[in-house]
Amino acid sequence: MLHKFYIMSLLTVGTMAYDALETPFGKTDRILGGAATYIALSASYHVEKSNIVSVVGADFEQPHLDLLKSKGADLEGVQIIKDGKTFFWSGKYHLDMNTRDTLDTQLNVLADFNPIVPEAYKDAKYLMLGNLMPSIQQQVLDQLPQRPKLVVLDTMNFWMDNCWDDLVEALKGVDVLTINDEEARQMSGEYSLVKGAKKIMTMGPKFLIIKKGEHGALLFHEDQIFSAPALPLEEVFDPTGAGDTFAGGFIGYLAKTDDISFENMKRAVIWGSAMASFTVEKFGTERIAELTNEEINARLEEFKSLVSVDIQLV
Amino acid sequence: MLHKFYIMSLLTVGTMAYDALETPFGKTDRILGGAATYIALSASYHVEKSNIVSVVGADFEQPHLDLLKSKGADLEGVQIIKDGKTFFWSGKYHLDMNTRDTLDTQLNVLADFNPIVPEAYKDAKYLMLGNLMPSIQQQVLDQLPQRPKLVVLDTMNFWMDNCWDDLVEALKGVDVLTINDEEARQMSGEYSLVKGAKKIMTMGPKFLIIKKGEHGALLFHEDQIFSAPALPLEEVFDPTGAGDTFAGGFIGYLAKTDDISFENMKRAVIWGSAMASFTVEKFGTERIAELTNEEINARLEEFKSLVSVDIQLV
Numbered sequence: 206m207l208h209k210f211y212i213m214s215l216l217t218v219g220t221m222a223y224d225a226l227e228t229p230f231g232k233t234d235r236i237l238g239g240a241a242t243y244i245a246l247s248a249s250y251h252v253e254k255s256n257i258v259s260v261v262g263a264d265f266e267q268p269h270l271d272l273l274k275s276k277g278a279d280l281e282g283v284q285i286i287k288d289g290k291t292f293f294w295s296g297k298y299h300l301d302m303n304t305r306d307t308l309d310t311q312l313n314v315l316a317d318f319n320p321i322v323p324e325a326y327k328d329a330k331y332l333m334l335g336n337l338m339p340s341i342q343q344q345v346l347d348q349l350p351q352r353p354k355l356v357v358l359d360t361m362n363f364w365m366d367n368c369w370d371d372l373v374e375a376l377k378g379v380d381v382l383t384i385n386d387e388e389a390r391q392m393s394g395e396y397s398l399v400k401g402a403k404k405i406m407t408m409g410p411k412f413l414i415i416k417k418g419e420h421g422a423l424l425f426h427e428d429q430i431f432s433a434p435a436l437p438l439e440e441v442f443d444p445t446g447a448g449d450t451f452a453g454g455f456i457g458y459l460a461k462t463d464d465i466s467f468e469n470m471k472r473a474v475i476w477g478s479a480m481a482s483f484t485v486e487k488f489g490t491e492r493i494a495e496l497t498n499e500e501i502n503a504r505l506e507e508f509k510s511l512v513s514v515d516i517q518l519v
Numbered sequence: 520m521l522h523k524f525y526i527m528s529l530l531t532v533g534t535m536a537y538d539a540l541e542t543p544f545g546k547t548d549r550i551l552g553g554a555a556t557y558i559a560l561s562a563s564y565h566v567e568k569s570n571i572v573s574v575v576g577a578d579f580e581q582p583h584l585d586l587l588k589s590k591g592a593d594l595e596g597v598q599i600i601k602d603g604k605t606f607f608w609s610g611k612y613h614l615d616m617n618t619r620d621t622l623d624t625q626l627n628v629l630a631d632f633n634p635i636v637p638e639a640y641k642d643a644k645y646l647m648l649g650n651l652m653p654s655i656q657q658q659v660l661d662q663l664p665q666r667p668k669l670v671v672l673d674t675m676n677f678w679m680d681n682c683w684d685d686l687v688e689a690l691k692g693v694d695v696l697t698i699n700d701e702e703a704r705q706m707s708g709e710y711s712l713v714k715g716a717k718k719i720m721t722m723g724p725k726f727l728i729i730k731k732g733e734h735g736a737l738l739f740h741e742d743q744i745f746s747a748p749a750l751p752l753e754e755v756f757d758p759t760g761a762g763d764t765f766a767g768g769f770i771g772y773l774a775k776t777d778d779i780s781f782e783n784m785k786r787a788v789i790w791g792s793a794m795a796s797f798t799v800e801k802f803g804t805e806r807i808a809e810l811t812n813e814e815i816n817a818r819l820e821e822f823k824s825l826v827s828v829d830i831q832l833v
Contacts, residue, residue, distance in 0.1 A: 250833075300710060396614060398733075399751045419712075420734035423751060432748035432825045437713045437737060471828040502832045509830045511746045514785040516823045518816045519564075 215460045218258040218345040219335025225295040236489040240335035243446040247453025247480045249276035251461040256326040258282035260318045262290035289314035302441045322348040331460040334358040339371040357381040376409035383414040431471045436482040447481040454480030479504045529774045532572040532659040533649025539609040550803040554649035557760040561767025561794045563590035565775040570640040572596035574632045576604035603628035616755045636662040645774040648672040653685040671695040690723035697728040745785045750796040761795040768794030793818045
């Protein structure tokens with residue numbers, strides 16, 4: 206059993222979804238997915254309780270609600286639309302696992318989602334704006350009477366293409382932005398990630414995390430850069446949810462330790478990377494829902510030996 | 520002035536060349552290049568003297584020979600073919616700087632290169648087989664009366680495509696192989712670098728370094744993995760010679776410290792990465808030929824802060 210600090214102040218907005226996936230290793234029908242799902246499961250290894258704002262349809266299965274509750278998710282903020290269907294996404298990954306084709310997207314209840322933050326959630330100290338329409342991310346932030354200690358926003362190229370102005374507006378209220386390397390290039394118009402990061406950090410976020418998949422992640426803050434490796438894996442089985450899992454491990458660690466210094470964010474990036482390295486080992490949430498302390502510690506030890514070096518100057 | 524150990528036992532075989540380069544930032548006519556050139560310049564920051572086996576034509580300019588000599592290169596093993604021309608390569612880099620088109624290759628004196636290791640070089644303790652025809656790499660190794668303490672071989676996809684059998688034969692006598700990620704996939708037939716590395720380490724090399732350009736490098740040995748970052752740069756001006764510079768910094772550091780443990784190889788990988796990060800800042804050898812102690816130490820400090828993290832277990 207993990208030793209957890211009881212902090213009630215992690216609030217996550219994000220999708221709860223069903224995904225149908227195809228990878229070079231196999232395929233699935235409708236399995237549990239969605240950014241808020243992965244974030245909550247990943248953060249559950251740090252925080253006793255996390256508050257979720259999301260929306261599902263009547264088809265969302267009770268065992269999936271039960272799983273999230275058993276992991277400390279508070280679902281008061283999850284709207285269940287009686288005559289609606291849960292957001293559905295279907296995709297197929299290429300051999301490199303870094304690129305994928307979307308086969309089907311059914312927004313369903315997400316199309317009219319009007320997020321409502323319950324009163325009990327409004328003292329949130331840590332706010333995770335999971336990958337979603339920027340205007341919805343903004344609405345959640347706007348409902349909080351006082352600004353959280355830390356606001357983390359995850360987004361993707363789709364919103365840059367389709368809701369650029371809303372995204373730029375939302376970024377103004379954000380402390381940490383997480384995107385991948387191609388998205389950082391798209392957002393900044395700079396090929397160099399260092400130049401791009403500098404530009405993006407003038408748009409609102411004081412910290413930027415650039416996720417590079419199998420190549421790890423870069424954390425930027427002012428003139429500081431931290432490079433976190435990804436764990437080299439024998440097999441990446443299914444990358445779905447890796448970014449959300451990263452975000453959940455990252456903000457969960459920060460919420461637990463309640464320390465938002467650059468030094469502690471580096472540790473949080475390693476935690477996020479470690480959690481993401483589990484997610485990709487099986488389909489969907491299978492792996493991230495069942496971890497033990499021993500497995501997590503063994504993985505963190507792997508990260509330690511992966512980066513440990515005693516650099517000698519001239 | 521660097522404090523250097525006087526070890527006469529680093530031997531490098533490789534090309535000495537003229538390159539004409541085009542990058543998104545500019546172009547050059549015939550500038551000094553070649554694997555042995557970059558390796559010797561990079562290693563010169565560790566070793567007083569390095570022995571070179573190579574070949575050039577009568578067109579190879581005296582100032583370039585003088586530059587190499589001034590950096591401690593012994594050129595007794597460099598054949599100067601009076602009626603021949605120096606190897607010439609011309610290439611154009613794409614915007615991502617990871618891919619390039621070869622515009623022209625003139626093998627010239629390289630076509631009939633018959634490497635001869637001078638007597639004075641034959642006690643080599645550290646042998647760097649720079650990127651070249653595998654059969655030539657093999658001939659150099661075969662001329663040494665006793666096996667060096669460490670043999671490092673660098674190669675590329677071109678030799679895998681055209682001289683596979685010779686390459687496989689040469690690999691049997693090698694301790695450390697350095698290739699890039701695509702080449703590791705091609706050589707092993709495995710997409711996963713972890714699986715690929717395991718397979719390649721059954722072919723001869725006990726250590727494998729996979730170079731990933733802007734994403735750093737991975738060092739494999741038995742079940743151990745070390746992940747070295749690349750320094751995130753504002754601008755990669757010209758990647759030519761980065762891999763050779765890496766190799767020179769790597770083997771130079773090992774020759775200086777005379778320690779081939781995994782722990783020390785990790786430090787050597789950081790040294791190689793640091794030296795390569797200089798090379799790409801200007802065209803050709805311009806940057807690597809002019810470094811000061813202060814610049815190198817400052818760069819190593821950047822690597823330190825880039826990777827330093829105090830990972831906390833659960």
